[in-house]
Amino acid sequence: MKGLYKEIEESQTLLINTQSKLLIDQNKKVIKFGFGQSPFLPPKSVLKALKESVKHKEYTSVQGDSELREFMSAFHKQHNSLEVDPNNILIAPGSKILLFNILMAFKNADVFIPSPSWVSYAPQARLAGHHIIKLNTTFEERWRINSKTIVEGTKLKKHEASILILNYPGNPDGLTYSEQELIDIAQIAKSQNMLVISDEIYGLLNHNHSHLSFSNYYPEKTITTTGLSKWCGAGGWRFGAAFLYKNIEPEFKQALIGIGSETYSCAAAPVQIAAKTAYKNFNETKDYVDYQIDILKKIGNYCSDHLNSEKIKVHAPQGGFYIFPDFSFHKEKLNLRGITTSHQLCERLLIETGVALLPASAFGFDADNLVARLAYVDFKEPKEKHLFNIQNDSPNIIEGIEKIVNWIGKS
Numbered sequence: 001m002k003g004l005y006k007e008i009e010e011s012q013t014l015l016i017n018t019q020s021k022l023l024i025d026q027n028k029k030v031i032k033f034g035f036g037q038s039p040f041l042p043p044k045s046v047l048k049a050l051k052e053s054v055k056h057k058e059y060t061s062v063q064g065d066s067e068l069r070e071f072m073s074a075f076h077k078q079h080n081s082l083e084v085d086p087n088n089i090l091i092a093p094g095s096k097i098l099l100f101n102i103l104m105a106f107k108n109a110d111v112f113i114p115s116p117s118w119v120s121y122a123p124q125a126r127l128a129g130h131h132i133i134k135l136n137t138t139f140e141e142r143w144r145i146n147s148k149t150i151v152e153g154t155k156l157k158k159h160e161a162s163i164l165i166l167n168y169p170g171n172p173d174g175l176t177y178s179e180q181e182l183i184d185i186a187q188i189a190k191s192q193n194m195l196v197i198s199d200e201i202y203g204l205l206n207h208n209h210s211h212l213s214f215s216n217y218y219p220e221k222t223i224t225t226t227g228l229s230k231w232c233g234a235g236g237w238r239f240g241a242a243f244l245y246k247n248i249e250p251e252f253k254q255a256l257i258g259i260g261s262e263t264y265s266c267a268a269a270p271v272q273i274a275a276k277t278a279y280k281n282f283n284e285t286k287d288y289v290d291y292q293i294d295i296l297k298k299i300g301n302y303c304s305d306h307l308n309s310e311k312i313k314v315h316a317p318q319g320g321f322y323i324f325p326d327f328s329f330h331k332e333k334l335n336l337r338g339i340t341t342s343h344q345l346c347e348r349l350l351i352e353t354g355v356a357l358l359p360a361s362a363f364g365f366d367a368d369n370l371v372a373r374l375a376y377v378d379f380k381e382p383k384e385k386h387l388f389n390i391q392n393d394s395p396n397i398i399e400g401i402e403k404i405v406n407w408i409g410k411s
């Protein structure tokens with residue numbers, strides 16, 4: 001019956017995967033640029049640790065294994081000078097549920113969400129009953145918010161509590177912030193007494209090995225979220241963490257643990273044991289991460305160079321595995337083909353060429369912005385570590401980009 005239930009659609013990232021599967025079932029080739037899933041396997045030592053830990057069938061504490069929390073704290077200190085007390089780490093089945101629970105811990109809040117940003121922030125904030133303040137950005141601003149955007153947003157405030165969600169390197173844009181940009185945002189966040197949730201799940205995949213944690217610029221009130229889903233290629237293992245700030249209000253921490261206990265109980269025990277191997281020694285893990293970055297950087301630059309040369313405007317990625325191409329230069333031609341929204345753009349591209357992208361409307365954009373997210377993950381991990389070659393090892397990337405360019409060139 002209408003009106004009884006909360007209105008919430010299936011996440012559009014999962015939806016594109018389903019649509020692509022339908023085409024595959026009809027024996028049609030699909031180039032999978034829609035779903036952001038890393039093609040890399042977790043390191044062998046981590047796989048072995050998971051295999052050997054299947055007998056660990058017990059529940060752990062809500063907060064997570066204490067030795068693992070110590071490893072994570074030391075790992076991140078070495079990786080990007082992030083300081084977190086192991087007692088202030090929460091481990092959960094994925095960072096998504098932690099993001100949601102942080103929002104759920106507030107009674108009423110204004111949640112500042114950049115646009116574009118990851119598909120789930122706004123639905124989560126809505127489910128938690130909060131007031132969303134959208135922070136718009138432009139291609140020229142590299143899809144980044146700044147202090148001015150935030151000040152503008154504060155004029156729409158309705159509640160005492162303010163939460164700003166940051167995500168870099170970003171999904172859907174693959175872009176990060178400079179140190180000065182982070183300092184400026186931290187300054188305004190502090191002056192407004194905002195809680196900042198800094199989603200740094202792609203931090204280890206910064207293409208220049210230079211990820212800066214927001215908590216270094218605003219240690220007073222930043223919660224950092226991360227996990228194994230992206231840099232360790234283990235999204236389906238469901239492992240995430242939140243790093244709380246030093247003097248977190250005891251009642252806030254208690255609320256987070258309480259909500260955790262009433263929802264997920266704990267992250268899977270075998271996965272926590274495998275995570276110990278992943279986080280035990282940053283230097284060992286670094287080789288594995290560097291190898292991925294090397295490949296991702298080459299592919300990301302290949303994609304952005306080729307799209308730009310056909311006037312599909314896009315910023316070269318700085319981290320993660322996404323780019324956010326803007327097709328608006330071709331607007332008239334697309335309009336003549338009956339394409340006026342990003343949804344239609346992606347639908348027609350998928351049907352006519354088999355290339356799956358995600359529409360910008362899924363990331364908070366108005367329907368008529370002809371922008372889409374491309375996840376450059378449709379390649380296989382090369383057998384020989386140092387022999388990666390785009391032409392040989394990622395034929396679907398080459399084919400997919402060529403198909404987009406030819407499709408847009410069609411009059």
Ligand SMILES: Cc1ncc(COP(=O)(O)O)c(C=O)c1O
Pocket residue numbers: 036093094095096097118167170171199201226227228229235238239240
């Ligand atoms: C920006 C961003 N944050 C959070 C998540 C959720 O990750 P997890 O697998 O840790 O729940 C994703 C996954 O796609 C993401 O892209």
